[in-house]
Amino acid sequence: MRYLVTGGLGFIGSHFIECLLNDLNTEFVLNIDSGSYAANKNFKPRDARYDLLLADIGDSFKIKRISNDLSFDVVVNFASHSHVDKSILNPNEFIDNNVKSFFNFLEACRYWKNKNQFKKFVHISTDEVFGDLTDSNEESFSEDSQFKPSSAYSASKAAQEMFLHSARKMHSLPVNILRLCNNFGPRQFEEKFIPTVIKNILSQQEVPVYGDGNQVREWIYVKDACEKIKSVCLNLDDFNDYGIGSGECKSNLEVVHQVNNLVHGSKTPKISFVKDRLGHDRKYKLDSSKFYLNYKKFDRGFNEGLKATVQHFICEEALSHLSNAEA
Numbered sequence: 001m002r003y004l005v006t007g008g009l010g011f012i013g014s015h016f017i018e019c020l021l022n023d024l025n026t027e028f029v030l031n032i033d034s035g036s037y038a039a040n041k042n043f044k045p046r047d048a049r050y051d052l053l054l055a056d057i058g059d060s061f062k063i064k065r066i067s068n069d070l071s072f073d074v075v076v077n078f079a080s081h082s083h084v085d086k087s088i089l090n091p092n093e094f095i096d097n098n099v100k101s102f103f104n105f106l107e108a109c110r111y112w113k114n115k116n117q118f119k120k121f122v123h124i125s126t127d128e129v130f131g132d133l134t135d136s137n138e139e140s141f142s143e144d145s146q147f148k149p150s151s152a153y154s155a156s157k158a159a160q161e162m163f164l165h166s167a168r169k170m171h172s173l174p175v176n177i178l179r180l181c182n183n184f185g186p187r188q189f190e191e192k193f194i195p196t197v198i199k200n201i202l203s204q205q206e207v208p209v210y211g212d213g214n215q216v217r218e219w220i221y222v223k224d225a226c227e228k229i230k231s232v233c234l235n236l237d238d239f240n241d242y243g244i245g246s247g248e249c250k251s252n253l254e255v256v257h258q259v260n261n262l263v264h265g266s267k268t269p270k271i272s273f274v275k276d277r278l279g280h281d282r283k284y285k286l287d288s289s290k291f292y293l294n295y296k297k298f299d300r301g302f303n304e305g306l307k308a309t310v311q312h313f314i315c316e317e318a319l320s321h322l323s324n325a326e327a
Helices: 010-022 059-068 084-087 091-113 151-169 194-202 222-234 252-265 289-294 302-326
Strands: 004-007 028-033 050-054 074-077 119-126 175-180 182-184 207-210 217-219 242-246 248-249 273-275
Touching: 004 059, 010 028, 010 091, 010 222, 059 091, 084 091, 084 151, 084 222, 091 151, 119 151, 151 175, 151 217, 182 222, 182 302, 194 207, 194 252, 194 302, 207 252, 217 222, 217 302, 222 242, 222 302, 242 289, 242 302, 248 252, 252 302
Parallel strands: 004 028, 004 074, 028 050, 074 119, 119 175, 175 242, 182 217, 207 273
Antiparallel strands: 217 248
């Protein structure tokens, strides 16, 4: 299997590339990443099957040119700006990156497909395109739920999906759309919720929590999510859309207490309740039954994943202190 992965220096994308390189049946992985502020510049797999191209996927002329002599089995798109708070402060950045650049890349993919340079396009989306579950009469979101995005970020992800639906119909583009619940794990960028919680608890600082802290998210350990994405990639005859969740829902306060228990035991965490985010959704939950009808269910689970994630940040902090001491 030969893969073109976009956004592979990002959190989920880098774990996905590791997942691919752990498979001896992976022949080659080309990672195209713009190297934005959230990119992990230290992610440098020592594997002859891996190559990195630093480029914006919106530069369709450059993308077409460098890929003229390459062919892939699967294109996997992770490339998106994803932080909701930033999309509230600067929505134009999300329109430029997640809509305009994405559309240009999709046009490049149509060009490649016409030359038979790949077999299918797997797009990584989010449960946030459906908005707030408490505004719905559903118990969980399914593949057929209505789009009701609540932020510029989720609206831009919904726009990506609409362009993919039109490319399917007009141009017969072979596409999977995979809507993931909240991912967490090692190397996640510090602006995200769980890294913020861990870092503040390790440094014995107050943990900032929006509103009352009872917002509920479905959480999936990133390595579990990547295995599921890979299983869809390997099935070259499947062009369905799937919700991919874990079934494990936690309120923000529950997450804070669970992290604190792993670090400090029964000690009460320091929490600072801050003004709620604009348009903050109360609850997300996916119905993943369609996915599990077609693919094996394998999960490390939230508890095991959180322990590994906390340990990663503990080691990272220890290495940082050691480096500062040596300096």
